[in-house]
Amino acid sequence: MENLTLNNIKIDAFNSDSVRIFIRKILIEKKNQHFITFNLDFLYNSFLNSDFQHICKNADYTSADGFGITSLIYLKYKNRIPRITGNDLFVIILEILNEISGSVALVGSNAEVQSKIKNKILKNYLNVKIAYSATPSYKFEEDIAENISLLNVLKKANPDVLFLSLGSPRQEYWLNRYLKETDIKIGMGIGAVFDFYSGAKKRSPVFIQKIGLEWFWRFCTEPKRLFKRYFLQDLPLYLKLSFYAILGKNI
Numbered sequence: 001m002e003n004l005t006l007n008n009i010k011i012d013a014f015n016s017d018s019v020r021i022f023i024r025k026i027l028i029e030k031k032n033q034h035f036i037t038f039n040l041d042f043l044y045n046s047f048l049n050s051d052f053q054h055i056c057k058n059a060d061y062t063s064a065d066g067f068g069i070t071s072l073i074y075l076k077y078k079n080r081i082p083r084i085t086g087n088d089l090f091v092i093i094l095e096i097l098n099e100i101s102g103s104v105a106l107v108g109s110n111a112e113v114q115s116k117i118k119n120k121i122l123k124n125y126l127n128v129k130i131a132y133s134a135t136p137s138y139k140f141e142e143d144i145a146e147n148i149s150l151l152n153v154l155k156k157a158n159p160d161v162l163f164l165s166l167g168s169p170r171q172e173y174w175l176n177r178y179l180k181e182t183d184i185k186i187g188m189g190i191g192a193v194f195d196f197y198s199g200a201k202k203r204s205p206v207f208i209q210k211i212g213l214e215w216f217w218r219f220c221t222e223p224k225r226l227f228k229r230y231f232l233q234d235l236p237l238y239l240k241l242s243f244y245a246i247l248g249k250n251i
Helices: 018-031 040-048 050-057 065-077 086-100 111-124 144-157 170-180 191-198 208-211 214-221 223-248
Strands: 035-039 062-063 103-108 131-134 161-165 185-188
Touching: 018 086, 035 040, 035 050, 035 086, 035 161, 035 170, 035 208, 040 086, 040 103, 040 223, 050 131, 050 170, 062 065, 062 111, 065 103, 065 111, 065 214, 086 103, 086 161, 086 185, 086 191, 086 214, 103 111, 131 144, 144 170, 161 170, 170 185, 214 223
Parallel strands: 035 062, 035 185, 103 131, 103 161, 161 185
Antiparallel strands: none
């Protein structure tokens, strides 16, 4: 497989079939695999923060989550790679866990969303065990006692997969620091996936996703929260890197 990178961060080019094979192999043979769904916001933060760049560089699997990343890869390498989002991976992993009668831990969001997610998983994936679910307090990781308590519970529950919804970069920092202290096979930060899967937020129509404008749909639903991220941070970076790639400069 060609080595594809942005800001020296490897972007994996699995398609939906090959990523299923990859995930199934991990769930059978390995542990402590940190999955990252890499979007423009991750790329922006990787330029600002060398520690975050290091975490992304050392992830075990990094998917291209969004048109911004897939198009930059195309401009740099003339290679069209699949877009595999956090929403996609969430469902793919649940399907595989269902096939192997695996278990999952759900950490983050709020009690209402957690309840809807659990009910939906138990309804749609009869062989998946929910080993643990929790809505820890905001920035619980800064409270030593609460953080240790969560870690100990996860060790005891011993799920195959941990889905962590704290928002980036908090979830990536936590997984990088603590995942290796457990026997969890896959740890994945999933941002707003809980909200979309539970129905608390509506994902864009499929045709919007296909033409690369899911980000704009999200902006329209949360303009105050996302204006700075999309228009003052991510978009200027994207235009700059696109220009560099067209000129043949390294990005």
